[in-house]
Amino acid sequence: MSQAQVQCPHRREGGEAKHIALKEVRIALAGNPNCGKTTAFNEYTGTHQHVGNYPGVTVDKKEGFISLDGTEVLMVDLPGTYSLTAYSQEEIVTRAVLAPEKVEEKPLAVIDLVDTSALERNLFLTVQIMEMGLPVVLACNMMDEARKAGIHVDTELLGKQLGIPVVGTVARSGEGLKEALRQAVAFGRRSGTPLDISYGQDLDPVLVRMEHVLLENKVLTDRYPARWIALKVLENDSEILKQLEKTPNVAARLRSERETVAEHLRNTLQTSPEAVIADYRYGFIRSVLRSGAIRQESARDRLALSDKLDKVLTNTLLGPIIMLAVLYAMFQLTFVIGAYPQGWVEDGFGWLGDTVSGLMPDGFLKSLIVSGVIDGLGGVMSFVPLIIIMFTLVAILEDFGYMARMAYMLDRVFRAFGLHGASVMPFIIAGGIAGGCAIPGVMATRTLRSPKEKLATLLTLPYMACGAKLPVFLLLVGVFFPENPARSMFLLTLAGWAAALIMARIMRSTIIRGESTPFVMELPPYRIPTLRSVITHCWERTWMYLKKAGTVLVAVSILIWASMTFPTLDPEQAAPMETRIAALQEKVDALAEDDAARAPLEEELASVQAALSEAELQNSVAGRLGMAIEPLTRPLGFDWRTDVALLGGIAAKEAIVSTLGTAYSLGEQDPEEATSLAERLAQDPNWNKGTAVALMLFVLLYSPCFVALVVIRQEAGSWGWVAFSMLFNTAFAYVVAAVAYRIVMAL
Incomplete structure (x- = not known):
């Protein structure tokens, strides 16, 4: 059944709801950040989900199917947001999904997940969705934690007060989620009536006049309720005002109404329409909560577990020490546990190469398959076990709630370097804890309200030790610093942070000057990570790596083999x-x-x-190019093979290892004496600790990969900043690597 048919239940005939047996419906999942929405979405859809981007923006678009009582439900996971006013991309996207231009794409109902221990704040979004006239089911999430904190919710009474179904849920265990979805499908089949709140004697008459103008001229009323549009005009909502400008006479009348009441409020109460609207919304929420639906036991002097842990983990002195210890422990665990499966994968690719080499006659095809594909791809795939372990540890920290604490502790440091506390999370996502990716890191900068701080963040976060660089680091550390690989990886990660902060300070003092903005962040409660959530997050990141290895890197490996073979x-x-x-x-x-x-x-x-x-x-073509560049990179200790690998790394950093693998395997004549890339580098007289340190630092700091550059263009809005990121980062990497090479060789 088409989505157009799905919309029929929203209509009324003869005052009674028209019930239709639906075969497919669209349900939106909304909520504040850190309310457990992602966990609920994963619980609902499992592996039956796909991720993309909303058109024109870099906000994640997650959708997935779930079957419920014979009904196919398309679940749409909305970005986490605190309101529906167009301040950020998340808010704009959420509103566009709830009230799309195409009627057939409108959700049947919304499941609004709220943190039960912070109902007053979370219900602020709920009220705004209800004012849009959408059927809403309130899912009071984390009920287990609320009960432990002495908070008891009478869901039936709360539902009566709000006029919507209310269900208690625990997303981590799946408790109540199916019931919430069942209520959403049933409630959505009845027409939604917009919530009508009184905003006081100053605003109510203005809202009535604005509604009349909108209804009379039929402006946007096919998409939004007239009163909701009027509220957005009073809130000075840029997106709505832009849409209203298409009918200048209506826009002028509404603007005049707003300016008049705004001046009146400024002169009499020293306030604004936005502040009055927020106050009355919270007043409505408090009146609902005072009805007896929420009962909280006195905790007296007893602190919640999260508060007790925060007294230690975010302590001014102990917090940073513990944070560094956690990072170091992650690397130590990765190497200790991952050494065995890494060896198995290396042996497996070595056996495969020997087998294929023995079966095929000498010639270009054999060289392509053995040297181009197997050796090139095998060099990258051997690090998959280490990367899986690293991703698993990162997922555990995220779900535990420690990542947010890291952002909180680093805010003061970031502010000293001209960045914002909200910059911490993009840095972490990009590889601040080794294993991230610059692409989602750059996308995460959209949460920064200041364009200057956003630009400084997205230009410096490519210095982080992303997952694509890890194979290079793991290879060289294992060969040249086998006595303590965890310490070497830890120092590389710190080097990325130091470089990013120093360059951010320089940029904010020169080409990106501007005032710093205040940092406000909500710390989620500590939670024990669930196995399913950790596996899901780890698999998503590992699969992204494997897809790149199986598609981009195979293609790059073949092209590099060809460039190293012909003419x-x-x-x-x-x-x-x-x-x-x-x-x-x-x-x-x-x-x-x-x-x-x-x-x-x-x-x-x-x-x-x-x-x-x-x-x-x-x-060969690659050899000639490498030889041409070699005089420039010789002060860094690089030969032409390394130069070619670095050029391939601009396409994808993982290609550096596969290129080196191809370059060195092409030099072998006897398959029976084939050795791993690590052994080849260890035996090569051109390689030493100075070369290894210089190459690791150069890879850490030089030009971002091609896809990251495209995303930087989307976020920065200029190809000029893309050119800057390529050229400046490479020049900076060259200087740092040259100095490091001289120091290590002198020692």
Whole structure:
């Protein structure tokens, strides 16, 4: 059944609700941040969900299907928001979904999840949704925590006071969620009546006059209730005012009404229409809560568990120490636990390469599959076990509520560097705790209200140790710093933070000057993470990594192999070495295994084979490009192979490892003597600790990947900032890597 048919239940005929047996309905899931909405959505839809972006913005669009009593429900997870006034992208998107331009896309009903322990604040959004005339089911979430805190909710009485169904839920366990959905489908089949609140003797007459103008001219009333539009005009809502400008005469009359009442309130009460509307909404909410629907036992001097933990975990002195210890422990666990499965994956790809190499005849196809795909992809996939462990630990910290505490503790530090406390979360998402991704990190900057702070944040967060850089770090740390890999990874993460903060301070003092804005953040209560939630979050991030490895990286690996293989070396140039190799091979074959004369001949044979491979690689497109760049990167300790890998890293940072794997595997002639990329680097005289440190710092700081650059363009609104991010970051990385190389070599 089409969505157009789904909308029929909203209409009334003869004063009675028209009931229709629906086969598919659309239900919206709304709520404040940290109310458990994401947990509820995952519980509802499980794996039957998909994530994208709303058109024109970078806000996540999550939808999923669930079957309920023979009805297919399309669940739409709205962005977490505190209101429906157009201040942020989340609020604009939420409103657009609740009142879309296309009637067939309008949700049948809304399930509004609220934190039961903070009902007064959470109901502020509920009231605004009800004023839009949408059928709402109130899901009082975290009822288990509320009961422990001595809060008791009479859901039936609260429902009578609000005139909507109220259901107690515990999203983590799934308690009450199905009942809330069942109520939403049933309640949505009856017409929704907009909530009508009195806003006092100053505003009510103005609202009536505005409603009359809107209804008389039929402006936007097919999409929103007239009174709700009038309220938005009084709140100076930019989006609604923009839509009203399409009918200038109506817009002028409404603007005149607003200016008149605004001046009156300013002169008599020293306030504004927005403040009066908020006060009356909260007044309505308090009157509902005072009805006896909410009863709270006296806690006396007993502090809630979250408060007790916060006294330690966010302590001025102990908090930062504990935070650093937690980060260090994460890396230690990752390496200790992940060493075994990492070895298994490496051995598996090594066996696969040997098997394919033994079955296929020599030629370009064999080289493509073994060197281009298996060795290139295997170098990246071997780090999947470590990344899964890292993602799991990050998901546990997020669900536990510790991430928000990190943002709270770092706010004071960020402010000193010209950033905002809300910048912390984008930094963390981008890889502040190693394993994130710059792309969602850049998207997360939309929560910053100040354009200056947002710009400084999105230009510096690519310095974080994102999941795409981890394979490079894990490879080099394992080869050159095996005595303490966790410490090395920890120091790299801190280096990313230090670079980001220093550059943010420089930018905010020069090219992005502006005043800092205040930081207000709600700390969610501590919760024990559920297995399902942790697995879901870990799988989403790991799957994103695997998809990139299986699509982008395979394509990049093949292109890089081709660029390292063609054009082939001129036969006349290769002939002398090939003749020498054939002669040496004939001599070696003629000698017995234990013959003393065999060893020096084998060494000479390997030397000539290596020289031929080197010549072939240098003659290729990639080799020529790498050789051209090598004089510039030699002060960093890089050779042409590394240069080519870094160029591939601009497409995707994971390609750096696969490119190195391809470059070094092309030099092998005997499949039986094949070694891992780590062993090849350890045996290469051009590599040392100085080179490794310089490369890790360069990869940490240089140009973001291509997709991240595109997202930066979307958020910054200018290709100029994209060019700045590419060129400036690369120049900065060059200077830092060169200095680090000199220091390490001197030591």
